Amino acid sequence: MAGVVVVGAGMGGLAAAARLAALGHRVTVVEQGDTHGGKLGTLRRDGYTFDTGPSLLTMPQVYRDLFAATGAPLDTVVDVVPVDPVCHYRFADGTEVDLPHAEEDVPAALAAAFGERSAAQWRRVMADAAHLWGLVGESVLQRPLGGLGDLVRRSANPRDLAAIAPWRTLRALGRARFDDPRLRVLLDRYATYSGSDPRRIPAVLSVVPYVEQHFGGWYVRGGLRVLGDALADRCRELGVRLRFNAPVTGIDATPTGVSGVRLGDGERIAADVVVSDVDAEVLYRDLLPARSARRPRRALRRAVPSLSGFVLLLALRGRTPGPRHHHRVLFPADYDAEFDAIFGRAPRPVPDPAVYVCSPDDPAVAPEGDEAWFVLVNAPRQGPVDWRAPGLADDYADRVLRVLAERGLDVRDRVRWREVRTPADWERDTGSVGGSIYGTSSNGPRAALLRPRNRGPVPGLFLVGGSAHPGGGLPLVALSAAIVAGLIGPA
Known part of the structure; x- marks a missing residue:
């Protein structure tokens, strides 16, 4: 022993x-x-409960x-339930799409939003991603790696290494395979699942949306x-x-x-x-x-360190009109500006960020008739930006709420109270350097x-x-x- x-x-x-x-x-x-x-933290206050970290399994x-x-x-100790739709997306031109939990329903949802051609293009990219998952899902992700030589040896043949194509970026893949710029934005988003820039992350990370759609999104x-x-x-x-x-x-x-x-x-x-x-x-x-x-x-x-996150925990009175969405993502008009602000030479809070909202339809997380919202925007680390500077966190929180309002989700008059978590808080609470999430x-x-x-x-x-x-x-x-x-x- x-x-x-x-x-x-x-x-x-x-x-x-x-x-x-x-x-x-x-x-x-x-x-x-x-x-x-x-x-994987939590905050409980006045009958509201917030996950302060991951919100999707x-x-x-x-x-x-x-x-x-x-x-x-596992299922004897926790209640794992499907999230359907996995996410509601809103694009800068006002287009909206719900990505379903069931993999086989995704093409129809994309066709309704973007047309049959776009749905077919997405389906082909995901078929290629399924092949990539077969190459890396077990041989890379579930085994120790001892270096580049290990990775090359685990490629059964040169064709497999060409399929992984570590020199090709996710952005390049989207440009080559999708006619609709909104599909490219959707693919780019999955780079943030590893705290990265789609213009620099390898295209093999197209397995991320494949995994989400193939295995589904879940909540506890x-x-x-x-x-x-x-x-x-x-x-x-x-x-x-x-x-x-x-x-x-x-x-x-x-x-x-x-x-x-x-x-x-x-x-x-x-x-x-x-x-x-x-x-x-x-x-x-x-x-x-x-x-x-x-x-x-x-x-x-x-x-390159991963990006961090700026979080608002919002205790909201009342219910949001319309369909309930466990997850929402509201995209900006210029997604590249976000990655420039985070990974560029002069990091700064993103002026017009993509906004992610998690609002579980779960009576355990808010008083009856109210909602508990976790709002996240990608942010540069503590260090390049001094998130402890007086007034910065509150001013930026106000900006994020304004962005939400501009994109059709104005909850400012419903806020009972809010808590703000900055990259400096993540660094202090989790020990991650600069609050880097990954x-x-x-x-x-x-x-x-x-x-x-x-x-x-x-x-x-x-x-x-x-x-x-x-x-x-x-x-x-x-x-x-x-x-x-x-x-x-x-x-």
């Missing part, structure tokens, strides 16, 4: 802890904050596999935080020790392996294995001895396909979570935990 310390109680860390405990290891999770879940089978491998099945009754609570409970059932308010200040390691972690109060916890669920940049910059972190530090310096972006083929490895540079050190392979998002961090558990093996 190995003594395992997991640093960080985000979803990747909890998933790794549960799997390793089920394999017979003695596991302790140490978390700098006062609760579990990482970016894709690939729920990943969590079904996790819970089945560690005890009672009561909010996705309920999934995090269930995973923390599973850890406790397996004997995992969860310690909160226990910041790690260093990992003891020599070239022969790790030996433990040091806490902020001077306590040392011995360990045969350390699993890091902190941002890879924080791990290699602050926690690991410099001699052990030299090569991964160099690699991270070449990567660690590094997928801007460029190396960043997209070769994130920091799950096996660390010294024996006994492993990485999970959104900044490590295979990437960010609820399903991928759980896959990273399965990879790490497989590398460590049974006790």
